[in-house]
Amino acid sequence: METTKGLIECDYLVIGAGPWANSFWDMLDLPDRIDITDNDGEVHRNVKMWTYWSLQEGTLGVKPSYGMDNDGKMPPVIHVDTDAPLYSSEDGSLITEKMWGIYYKPDFHFKGIQGGATPNLVDKEDVSVDPYGIDSPDFIVGPEFAHTWTSALAHCQKRYEDKYYRYRKEPSGGLGAFTPDNFPIFDAMRQNCYMIADSSHGYKMIGVGKLVAKEIMGEKQSLLRPFRFDRYDKGELLPESNSPFPWS
Numbered sequence: 001m002e003t004t005k006g007l008i009e010c011d012y013l014v015i016g017a018g019p020w021a022n023s024f025w026d027m028l029d030l031p032d033r034i035d036i037t038d039n040d041g042e043v044h045r046n047v048k049m050w051t052y053w054s055l056q057e058g059t060l061g062v063k064p065s066y067g068m069d070n071d072g073k074m075p076p077v078i079h080v081d082t083d084a085p086l087y088s089s090e091d092g093s094l095i096t097e098k099m100w101g102i103y104y105k106p107d108f109h110f111k112g113i114q115g116g117a118t119p120n121l122v123d124k125e126d127v128s129v130d131p132y133g134i135d136s137p138d139f140i141v142g143p144e145f146a147h148t149w150t151s152a153l154a155h156c157q158k159r160y161e162d163k164y165y166r167y168r169k170e171p172s173g174g175l176g177a178f179t180p181d182n183f184p185i186f187d188a189m190r191q192n193c194y195m196i197a198d199s200s201h202g203y204k205m206i207g208v209g210k211l212v213a214k215e216i217m218g219e220k221q222s223l224l225r226p227f228r229f230d231r232y233d234k235g236e237l238l239p240e241s242n243s244p245f246p247w248s
């Protein structure tokens, strides 16, 4: 393995590089386009291996306690997906009649109501992951997100109906690298290199490291099986979601 500290020899390599998955994929000389057999046996040729979505998040500058439940307790993260028309809480105009989704929660770290909306697909051939996150001027949220998200908050809960002006205008967001079916890939590539590409599924994948460690030590893990790379070739894809979020 070639590193900034020179060449390091190892018997086995585990890669969990999040949005940087593609650069390791390239180092392993794996294909940037693949053929995919769907569950009906139809072959889709030359599908891009990695796509990027720009994650849209922000904070409403009210006290986090403003978002507590009716008993004054911390509510769960609220996540709503719907095809109900979304209207602006600012001027009543129609924002969208297509599927949309948001999530939000009181957040003491961000000092407000923090959350996000459906991410934007980055429709570009070459995407620079670096500089990452809010350091990238291309992938931070803009006024359109603020308008949509605060209107969606108002749609979901009356208490946010007149709060759009409290949106905190500060850079937020970041890129996620997604596989062709937007599900993770957990698999050994090139014999001795284990790829943990979580496709931005986050906390849902919290136990994966332990399963991968067991698998590498020779204990086959049935829970990891659906996420192997050859599912694309074998037409054993995971079920498609109706959610507008690529990680739901």
Ligand SMILES: Cc1cc2nc3c(=O)[nH]c(=O)nc-3n(C[C@H](O)[C@H](O)[C@H](O)COP(=O)(O)OP(=O)(O)OC[C@H]3O[C@@H](n4cnc5c(N)ncnc54)[C@H](O)[C@@H]3O)c2cc1C
Pocket: 016, 017, 018, 019, 020, 055, 056, 057, 173, 174, 175, 176, 196, 197, 198, 199, 200, 201, 202, 203, 204
């Ligand atoms: C804006 C945003 C908000 C999110 N919000 C949530 C949320 O609320 N809940 C949730 O569950 N998930 C959320 N996610 C998704 C979650 O962050 C990811 O799914 C998760 O972090 C992936 O974990 P990972 O360990 O695979 O990769 P990462 O956490 O991305 O870690 C990869 C690591 O690899 C390192 N790396 C990259 N290249 C190299 C290299 N060449 N050499 C050495 N190291 C390298 C990076 O520095 C990084 O530390 C969010 C993502 C974004 C972008």
